[in-house]
Amino acid sequence: MWQPFEYAAKSKIIFGKNSLERLGEVVESFSVQRVVIVTDQGIIDAGHAQKAVENLTQRNITALIFSDFAENPTTENVKVGVQFAKENDIELIVGLGGGSSMDCAKGINFILSNGGEMHDYWGYGKAQQPMLPMIGIPTTTGTGSEAQSYALISDAKTHRKMACGDPKAAFKVAILDPELTKTQPVSVIKATGIDAISHALESAVTKRRNAMSASFSLYAWKLLNEHFERMLFEPTDEETNTNMQIGACYSGMAIENSMLGAAHASANPLTKNFGITHGHAIALMLPHVIRYNATHAQDIYEDLCRISGITVGSCAGKALARRVEKLISFTELPTNLRAYDIPSDAINNLAAEATKEWTAQFNPRMVKHNDFVTLYNRAL
Structure with missing residues (x-):
């Protein structure tokens, strides 16, 4: 039986080759004059930020760049960004880049518009005042942040990631330009691609899964499964970039409607305590979580296998996990905790x-402390 649900698209999505050129037109529709583009140094070096600035200045819109934040933006990064926005009388925020840029943009907007600190917005629906309009422009094929109303911000002291969400934190417009993703380093494709795949597969089976989220999850998985390998070896291929970008966006839309599960729950402590890149941590845990969930998600795993042409055999969960392991093998990322020098005596704290x-x-099968201990031991 399907879960009851309500669905309203929070973001207008503009997709197409060279659609970055429409940024000025979109910003102009909000009748603002001062914009901050939150982006990282890699995007600046690739020339994308300058193109965005030029597109805006041609319409007499002042565009400033803020790039003083980390790969996993922290509460301190957000504070610096808020101060920058205040000093420059910013009226609209553009998140240009990967998940870090878009998360930082959302974090800045929370505090700039509503005051307080990021901890005040940990959870969902805690922003009491309207927020500035935002535009999300992804340059990676991974996080799907452009389609979500959550900002993931790390506590600067504890390094724990806080999911801060609110309907008002969704981008008013998301611009998907596959030309932008062609400049991704292969190392980024590996990490963000596996992350997008995990979004599709986890959102497909969560307790909050519904008819709407399932449609996004299934199609996202189909696209990502078919094109991820080619993306690694032909990163500038236009068709591949297009399909991966749409797949990543659909995964984000699925998360927005159904959340995630135990793979992300077990990956985040690895990032927090050992500095493992999020996508790499997901690669370590996802196959084990799929096998763990097999008894509670068999029918859905069968659907995922069927849509991607995977022979099921005796257990769809095991078959799907093997396919995910195959996809991970193309990245040549480590597949066990020992490769990151994580000792076995750390597992109890990681599980906690x-x-x-x-x-x-939200995981379809209840997962307690001892279950996480088992999952981490399997990843050793």
Whole structure:
């Protein structure tokens, strides 16, 4: 039986080759004059930020760049961004880049518009005042942040990721330009691609899964499964970039409607405690979580296998996990915790933290402390 649901698209999506050129037109529709583009140094070096600035200045819109933030933006990064926005009388925020740029843009907007600190918005629906309009422009094929109303901000002291969400934190417009993703380094494609795949597969089976989210999850998985390998070896291929970008966006839309599960809950403590890149941590845990969930998500795993042409055999969960492991093998990323020098005596603490992660509650099969211990041991 399907879960009851309500669905309203929070973001207008503009897709097409060279659609970055429409940024000025979109910004102008909000009748603003001063814009901050939140982006990282890699995007600046690739020339994308300058193109965005030029597109805006041609319409007499003042565009400033803020890039003083980390790969996983912290509460301190957000504070610096808020101060920058205040000093420059910013009226609209553009998040240009990967998930870090878009998360930082949202974080800045929370505090700039509503005051307080990021901890005040940990959870969902805590922004009491209207927020500035935002535009999201992804340059990676991974996080799907352009389609979500959450900002993931790390506590600068504890390094724990806080999911801060609110309907008002959704981008008013998301611009999907596959030309922008052609400049991704292969290392970024590996990490963000696996992350997008995990979004599709986890959102497909969560307790909050519904008819709407399922449609996004299934089609996202189909696109990502078919094109991820080619993306690694032909990163500038136009068709591949297009399909990966749409797949990543659909995965984000699925998360927005159904949340995530134990793979993300177990990956986040690895990033927090050992500095493992999020996509790499997901690669370590996702196959084990799929096998763990097999008894509670068999029918859905069969659908995922069927849509991607995977022979099921005796267990769809095992078949799907093997396919995911094959996709991970193309990246040549490590597949066990030992490769990151994580000792076995760290597992108990990792499991304790994983049980507190917000996504654990949405996993289709209940996952307690001892279950996370088992999952980490399997990843050793």
